[in-house]
Amino acid sequence: MRKKPFTYSALALMLFLPSFLAVPAQAATEGKVASKDEVVYATLDAGGDLNDIYVVNTFEVTHGGKILDYGDFSSVKNLTDLKKLEQEGQKVEMDAPEGKFTYQGNMKEETELPWDVAVTYSLDGKKIDPSQLAGKSGHLDISIDTAENKHTGSVFYDNYLLQVSLNLPNTYENIEAADGMVASAGKDKQITFTVMPGKEKKMSVEADVKDFEFKGVQIAAVPSTLPIDTTGTENMTDDMSELSDAIGKLNTGVADLKSGVSQLNNGAAQLRNGSAQYKNGINELNGSSSQIVGASNSIGEALRTINQSLSANPADMDLSALNELPDGLNQLADGLTQAASGLTSLQANYAQAYSALDGAMAEIPANNLTEEEIASLYKSGADPKVVDKLVASHKAAQKVKGTYANVKEAFAAVGPTLNQVSGSVNEMSSQLTSISTNLSASLQKTDMSGLAKLQKGLGELSANYVEFHSGLVKYTEGVGQLSSSYGKLHAGMAEFAGGTNQLEGGVADLHDGTSKLHQETKNLPDKMQEEINKMMSEYDKSDFKPVSFVSSKNEKVSSVQFVIKTESIEKEEKKEKKAEPKKEKGFWELLMDLFK
Numbered sequence: 001m002r003k004k005p006f007t008y009s010a011l012a013l014m015l016f017l018p019s020f021l022a023v024p025a026q027a028a029t030e031g032k033v034a035s036k037d038e039v040v041y042a043t044l045d046a047g048g049d050l051n052d053i054y055v056v057n058t059f060e061v062t063h064g065g066k067i068l069d070y071g072d073f074s075s076v077k078n079l080t081d082l083k084k085l086e087q088e089g090q091k092v093e094m095d096a097p098e099g100k101f102t103y104q105g106n107m108k109e110e111t112e113l114p115w116d117v118a119v120t121y122s123l124d125g126k127k128i129d130p131s132q133l134a135g136k137s138g139h140l141d142i143s144i145d146t147a148e149n150k151h152t153g154s155v156f157y158d159n160y161l162l163q164v165s166l167n168l169p170n171t172y173e174n175i176e177a178a179d180g181m182v183a184s185a186g187k188d189k190q191i192t193f194t195v196m197p198g199k200e201k202k203m204s205v206e207a208d209v210k211d212f213e214f215k216g217v218q219i220a221a222v223p224s225t226l227p228i229d230t231t232g233t234e235n236m237t238d239d240m241s242e243l244s245d246a247i248g249k250l251n252t253g254v255a256d257l258k259s260g261v262s263q264l265n266n267g268a269a270q271l272r273n274g275s276a277q278y279k280n281g282i283n284e285l286n287g288s289s290s291q292i293v294g295a296s297n298s299i300g301e302a303l304r305t306i307n308q309s310l311s312a313n314p315a316d317m318d319l320s321a322l323n324e325l326p327d328g329l330n331q332l333a334d335g336l337t338q339a340a341s342g343l344t345s346l347q348a349n350y351a352q353a354y355s356a357l358d359g360a361m362a363e364i365p366a367n368n369l370t371e372e373e374i375a376s377l378y379k380s381g382a383d384p385k386v387v388d389k390l391v392a393s394h395k396a397a398q399k400v401k402g403t404y405a406n407v408k409e410a411f412a413a414v415g416p417t418l419n420q421v422s423g424s425v426n427e428m429s430s431q432l433t434s435i436s437t438n439l440s441a442s443l444q445k446t447d448m449s450g451l452a453k454l455q456k457g458l459g460e461l462s463a464n465y466v467e468f469h470s471g472l473v474k475y476t477e478g479v480g481q482l483s484s485s486y487g488k489l490h491a492g493m494a495e496f497a498g499g500t501n502q503l504e505g506g507v508a509d510l511h512d513g514t515s516k517l518h519q520e521t522k523n524l525p526d527k528m529q530e531e532i533n534k535m536m537s538e539y540d541k542s543d544f545k546p547v548s549f550v551s552s553k554n555e556k557v558s559s560v561q562f563v564i565k566t567e568s569i570e571k572e573e574k575k576e577k578k579a580e581p582k583k584e585k586g587f588w589e590l591l592m593d594l595f596k
Helices: 003-021 155-159 233-312 322-363 371-379 384-445 448-521 524-539 587-593
Strands: 032-044 050-063 065-070 073-078 086-088 091-096 099-107 115-123 138-148 160-169 173-176 181-185 188-195 201-209 217-223 557-566
Touching: 032 065, 050 065, 073 086, 073 091, 091 099, 115 217, 115 557, 138 160, 138 217, 155 160, 160 201, 188 201, 233 322, 233 384, 233 448, 322 384, 371 384, 384 448
Parallel strands: 032 557
Antiparallel strands: 032 050, 050 099, 065 091, 073 099, 086 091, 115 138, 138 201, 160 188, 160 217, 173 201, 181 188, 217 557
16 A cells, blocks of 8 residues: 555655756856846844844846846845845855846945934923833933934945834823824824925924833835926016016115215204394394383483473573484494394295295105005015114104104294294394484474474374383284293204204115115025025935945945834733743654655
8 A cells, every 4th residue: 555655755756856856057157237226224222223234136138048236145035936145255056047036145244324313201290211111101302313424335325215203002192293293093093294405303202101012113215206397486586587677676765765865964953053043133134122122112212301401491402412322223223234134044044944945845856655565675585774764754754754744834934933023124224224314404494483393293202102111012022922932842853854864874874785685685596596496406316326235346326225223112011821842853754754
């Protein structure tokens, strides 16, 4: 009954032994490779320190045969078939069939990743070692820091984008991740961060955990091929062009404002100077009023004395004293004429100053900036200090214009009043001159026979002079009041002139600021386009040509990717007692079993 199995077993042994003991020699042919892909797998401990690295190398073989690869491997393993790989130093030789051929290379211990990764854990605000964290409960903070490894080349750090992700069970509450995206992934919450090429980043995840376990941090590093849509940049540069044009118009408007304020300041200065002359003149006139009144009073007394003397004893009257009266009247008339001349000159200066002031006020724009327009200025990117000066100057100018509008009627009434007062003084001077002339003529023609007629005329003159003197007193009282009131008006004009001078200085500073702002922003669209291009060149790595991670000698590398993972943090489970393993049979024992 065992003969037949023995026959089959012997036959199998006969077929097996020759193929096992001898391999026919074949001439090796040269293979051809179209491309090579590398996937770098790295495992880290829970704190981010590197444990080991191995690389899966995949070739696209267009013609089967012997191919070479290079890498600083501690060992290699064929993942495609059972053929042995030949390793000599950094050179790996393999007989690859047509199609995809894959082998694994385990990197030597001294190999490092292009990134430094540090993972720290805090529980309830206190740092905790990850080995002590499994099964704990409380408020957990996981911090992940990535930075450039200065001991390696920067080609991967500068061109690769990192996607850092970690999963937490849905049972954990109050999950927060600043700058991270939180999404549901089955029974877990997946938190994902993105680290741009050439950038360091600190990431943090917080949660309230119970009976903590953690699957670890996963990091994928791939070339940055972010699609950057530039269609919207045209609208942005157009907006910047509008802003630049608006700043240019603003600068032109401030220049016009500067010119108008300068005219206003000149007009205010002229007004102040004219007002000072008027004030001095009215003060001098007021100062001489007592002299005029005294002289007039003396003339009145003289007229009454003469009239009484003529009435009491005309025969004994000495007319020589009467001859001095016309001279006194002429002197008084001359004083009034000089006062009228001063008032006329004052009126001319005032009219000139008032005209300059009125013109300067008209130059100030009447349009008031709205709160929305002011807010737009602050949002435009202009220097806030310059905008503050602009707004303050604008408000001051509008206040001055409003104040002037309220007092314009008072300013306008000064000129006609001065004309009226000057005319009245001239009229009084003319009356005194006429009285003096008539009196002098009467005295020259009068003798004792006409004394009665002279007495009558002097009586009428004395009576009329009382009325004239009363009017003169009222006039001097009015001059006194005008002098007192105008002192206050002049003080206001001087203060106004000082304010316009400060305003001119402020607007000049403002114009300097807007000019600089205009110079800095007139090419704003071009500068913005340059920044956009710079940003695109910084993050768009579409022109990056992959290089091998394992050796610079490798060619035709089409892609290199990194898959990095930290160890999980798990609770220890009770180990079940395992049965003693059966001793495996050796080759000869198995061979002998074929004959049983």
